[in-house]
Amino acid sequence: MDATGIGLWGVPLAILGGAIRVSTPFIFVSLGEAITERSGRINLGLEGTLVFGAMAAYAVAVMTGSPWLGLIAAAFAGLCFGLFHGWICKFRGVNDIAIGIAQMLFGSGLAFFFGKPFIQPSAPDLPAIPLGAWSNIPQVQAALDVNVLFLIGATLAVFLWWAFRNTRAGLILRVVGDSSDAARAMGLNPDTVRLIATGIGGALAGIGGAYLSLYYPGSWTEGISSGQGLMAVALVIFARWNPLGCFAAALLFGGAGALGPALQSVGVTQGYYLFYAAPYILTLIIMIATSSPSRSLAGAPGELSITK
């Protein structure tokens, strides 16, 4: 091993770096979806919101030169998508899953349409905090270049976990999610609560999109999401609607996704398609290990259309 390469240490380092770099969009989308689902609705459209957020953030950052304005634009666009979903789903006979799928296609299509002129230009990136500055190994420094959005996401996960249990807003959200009738009896309007919850969920997904296009991989292309928004929605169920679980699941997914390229880079070149399936295999194993017929779907909000 020579001084410039770090050999086999590259694998754990890549998993750590990958967990930090790749997980952030998963964190934001799954936290947003956790809020929405806790209120009793499913918004499958977050994939579209993620892609549109990525495009909006990149476009605004290119035009204004400020990635922060891009981030705000993405959050605002996501909020609009979420509010639309929340509003239309309050009408009788409207199925939230069907609207979500429609919004997924609509959001991506709209992003492709408006995003055409922005594929070529380069936008400024969101800043990163060099948490690896203590090390004199450049690889460690690179892996620990942590974007502020990752830290915000981590803080948000802890805050939501606390807020769901200990605040009035959290209680209202859970009541609405568990029983519309009980909520009405308490004088709450479930539609308003769900409207707000879906709006916030959309805004968070938009921020996740901004991370994709403005930090990592850091450019706008039409294939930028490749299904990450959908995976994040699935992570929420995997995490049993617990924000801390969402955070852990996102880290796991990010780290496992880095395994394939890292193993090839140290010379483990056989069967890379299998390594690329690692995140999904891991998910399956954990699902099987944690499931049991006696407490299936524990923690699921009672009003969710998949559990009704």
Next chain:
Amino acid sequence: MTDRFMLSRRQLLKTSAAGAALGLASASFPISRAFAAAATVGFIYVGPKDDYGYNQAHAEGAAALKGIEGISIVEEENVPETVDVQKTMESMINLDGASLIFPTSFGYFDPHMLAMCAKFPDVQFRHCGGMWNKDKHPMNAGSYFGYIGMGQYLNGVVAGHTSKTKKLGFVAAKPIPQVLLNINSFLLGARSVDPTITCQVIFTGEWSLAVKEAEATNALVDQGIDVVTCHVDSPKVVVETAAGRGAFVCGYHANQSPLAPEKYLTGAEWNWAKVYKMFVDDLVAGKPLPNFTRGGLADGFVKMSPLGPAVSEAARKQFDATLAEMTKGGFSVIKGPLKSNMGAVVATEGQAFAETAIELESMDYLVEGVVGSTA
């Protein structure tokens, strides 16, 4: 009470059928429609037309036809390598009257383009890649390709001079012959400078996966690799990520130097305008179109990006000399004695495969010095 909020099965089927029909209609609607033209030429791209890469190179070629009298162009982008491309071809033929179609992506050929060849014997199909075989495939099909491996060899020459760690990196999509030839050429170009250089390859498994390409580039740089190139549809992410980590990059498909002006060394680019003009000139003249079209640097099918500011004087000299030799034609990248990285002999002493050698189009090995495997 709950049943009022639920969709009945019949309603759901009706709604989803309508949605699917709408989706199909919008997906197969061509970008521009053709009216009253002598001949219509169709182009199908697997990704967006301005991806700084593969599709952009083809779209620039298609755009070069727009001034030609009597020729009109129909294009469709983001067409997956599935039965979707058959629908696209059918609609180009039936609705737009296309008489010549260029499905530009590798996976369009078998079975999709072949099925359309059988269904529309009067329409000509030319596929980008090396798949067409006179004995196996119909005569209204054909293939065209450029010897871009030569360009990767020149990339390798410059990379070999520039690398300090003597380790190069290659982010590749899939282990198909054209990709393998590019990887091998890149390394052999570098080894013409210093025979101890190695090249680490990472396959991502897909033509366009932004996050995985970024991860692969990071993993390469973590291993001390200081010059990276790639063969994916859109090199934008690889170029930006590598330059961001301080590594040098060689481009592919199109000129990516605006993305990293300081770190961009040179790049192997397509010049499809030349090829498409050739086909269309034959079409206008009423001549039969060639089934097997190939060309390299000498024929103008392939070109190199201008050398970047980081390229040393020695590198520039060898680059120019090699380029001059290649433009004479008949240059061999794969020449004996040469072994694969599994130890098998791929060329014996004195044996050489020129760029035109058909054997190269079924390449299934990585040469000695490349770290990676084809499966």
